[in-house]
Amino acid sequence: MAKYSFGVDVGGTTIKMGFFDEAGNVLEKWEIPTRTENGGVNVLPDIAKAVEDKLSEKAIEKSQVIGVGIGVPGPVDAKGIVHKCVNLGWGVFNLNEELEKLLGIPTRSGNDANVAALGEMWKGGGQGYESIVMVTLGTGVGGGIIMDGEILTGAKGAAGEIGHIHVDDGETEVCGCGNKGCLEQYASATGVVRLANRILAKNTKPTGLVAGQCSAKDVWDAVKAGDEAALEIAEQFGEYLGKGLASVACVINPEAFVIGGGVSKAGDVLLDYIRKNYTPYVFHASRDVQFTLATLGNDAGIYGAAKLVVDSVTA
Amino acid sequence: MAKYSFGVDVGGTTIKMGFFDEAGNVLEKWEIPTRTENGGVNVLPDIAKAVEDKLSEKAIEKSQVIGVGIGVPGPVDAKGIVHKCVNLGWGVFNLNEELEKLLGIPTRSGNDANVAALGEMWKGGGQGYESIVMVTLGTGVGGGIIMDGEILTGAKGAAGEIGHIHVDDGETEVCGCGNKGCLEQYASATGVVRLANRILAKNTKPTGLVAGQCSAKDVWDAVKAGDEAALEIAEQFGEYLGKGLASVACVINPEAFVIGGGVSKAGDVLLDYIRKNYTPYVFHASRDVQFTLATLGNDAGIYGAAKLVVDSVTA
Numbered sequence: 001m002a003k004y005s006f007g008v009d010v011g012g013t014t015i016k017m018g019f020f021d022e023a024g025n026v027l028e029k030w031e032i033p034t035r036t037e038n039g040g041v042n043v044l045p046d047i048a049k050a051v052e053d054k055l056s057e058k059a060i061e062k063s064q065v066i067g068v069g070i071g072v073p074g075p076v077d078a079k080g081i082v083h084k085c086v087n088l089g090w091g092v093f094n095l096n097e098e099l100e101k102l103l104g105i106p107t108r109s110g111n112d113a114n115v116a117a118l119g120e121m122w123k124g125g126g127q128g129y130e131s132i133v134m135v136t137l138g139t140g141v142g143g144g145i146i147m148d149g150e151i152l153t154g155a156k157g158a159a160g161e162i163g164h165i166h167v168d169d170g171e172t173e174v175c176g177c178g179n180k181g182c183l184e185q186y187a188s189a190t191g192v193v194r195l196a197n198r199i200l201a202k203n204t205k206p207t208g209l210v211a212g213q214c215s216a217k218d219v220w221d222a223v224k225a226g227d228e229a230a231l232e233i234a235e236q237f238g239e240y241l242g243k244g245l246a247s248v249a250c251v252i253n254p255e256a257f258v259i260g261g262g263v264s265k266a267g268d269v270l271l272d273y274i275r276k277n278y279t280p281y282v283f284h285a286s287r288d289v290q291f292t293l294a295t296l297g298n299d300a301g302i303y304g305a306a307k308l309v310v311d312s313v314t315a
Numbered sequence: 316m317a318k319y320s321f322g323v324d325v326g327g328t329t330i331k332m333g334f335f336d337e338a339g340n341v342l343e344k345w346e347i348p349t350r351t352e353n354g355g356v357n358v359l360p361d362i363a364k365a366v367e368d369k370l371s372e373k374a375i376e377k378s379q380v381i382g383v384g385i386g387v388p389g390p391v392d393a394k395g396i397v398h399k400c401v402n403l404g405w406g407v408f409n410l411n412e413e414l415e416k417l418l419g420i421p422t423r424s425g426n427d428a429n430v431a432a433l434g435e436m437w438k439g440g441g442q443g444y445e446s447i448v449m450v451t452l453g454t455g456v457g458g459g460i461i462m463d464g465e466i467l468t469g470a471k472g473a474a475g476e477i478g479h480i481h482v483d484d485g486e487t488e489v490c491g492c493g494n495k496g497c498l499e500q501y502a503s504a505t506g507v508v509r510l511a512n513r514i515l516a517k518n519t520k521p522t523g524l525v526a527g528q529c530s531a532k533d534v535w536d537a538v539k540a541g542d543e544a545a546l547e548i549a550e551q552f553g554e555y556l557g558k559g560l561a562s563v564a565c566v567i568n569p570e571a572f573v574i575g576g577g578v579s580k581a582g583d584v585l586l587d588y589i590r591k592n593y594t595p596y597v598f599h600a601s602r603d604v605q606f607t608l609a610t611l612g613n614d615a616g617i618y619g620a621a622k623l624v625v626d627s628v629t630a
Contacts, residue, residue, distance in 0.1 A: 255470040
């Protein structure tokens, strides 16, 4: 009986590979480079080869593999059709069919943010919940939505773009998306730095932070040390993110928000600022939504990809 | 073979009943009063009697009925468990099981806003789409979400509360929900009147509208007549609603917004103001989302309730 699965997380420079047993334990993980040249034509053959090589090395038959799950950096609809991955040079095609053709193993695919959310729900900070929103506070602000155990892809695979919820009418600078006042402009790692520079430019309180010379990590370290200017930055960060997540909760009423990405390394203090500022903005029915920290880090994608296979191939 | 269904829409004062054929044509519709006394203990028996009476009248056997669908004014989860309907005096119980016990006919239930959305998708303004948000601009602002043909209920049946998305940081008056700056405060029928009164109080443009004496209908009639103050009110209304719906689209990426409720009787001009103000706030992947008007009016609920049965009992 089939009992192994592969979880693959395709990034713009590296492809993360995971080899899992049926209980969802990762037996081995490794990386291969992402060859994006020529429209990314080598990406799937490289993944297929990595899978074949691992099976040979372990002397495991293909019939013992439930499937290969794969997360990619672009919109993927429920049928496995990729609608362009700019970072990989990919156009529109059926990823599941293509990889199955190469490997002869059932394949399931999804958008990387959604797949990471599934991973956190299965084995990370979202364990015990069925309906979560994973919020990734990294270079940008990404979102992955799981409702009743299933990924919510949206009509064109663009659900969960919560970094572009409008949260400030007064913003004058332009977001990467072309709009103004997007959540990402305040709650991403670069957003925290922007907020810090704005506040420090007018600051009169005692502080160890210097405008133009602090990272998001510096800000949160200072928050933990009780730095007064840093506390003000954290408060504003919490207000923007709390307000944005309250809107998300009004729309889909999840059980929990799982907060991940580089900024989330600040830990529980981050959740305190979000929670405190979320409550005044949210509809009462979603007031008791939980906030937790993601725990899988960069492995969330391979876990979620493996879970895609476990859920759908064996269903 | 079973070929008929009943669609029931339970309101605080009236229960709307619809008797449908298998193609979704309503063969007959009628109303019975909602008896809310004694914790609403009579509501389900009254519905059961209305169904039995109609079947006797038509000399139709229960075996020819696919099922009874029912929409209620409160949160209902995917298992048919009602989590309190304040207007009916109901607590927490399994509505499907209770009505099935009384009638011996399969029952399916849902929140009334969600069920109305399903109705509009099946036979109304949302035809041809699989993923829609129905926005009801009435006394309040309600929302019903259908993704891939299925109702999105949320973890506690509270998804689609889009009237309580925060859209104005500067609001000083309190919304019915206790928060400040909710979409409902500007885009409901009473919201339009509030906006009108605020603008008219400061107005210096020529206008036929009088502060404190105009209804939402008066405002939209004046918009169509080119009244300058009315155009300003419409612009603000569109900005609030466009901004709010842009947030909704960032979260779930629907194919279309179907606009219903009393305010939507203003017609296409309403859509123009929403669309124009939606675009600057939305993420590019959701920029081409369609806006349509609801067409079923107060019958959306009975259509959607019948569709609940057609979808799930025969599935």
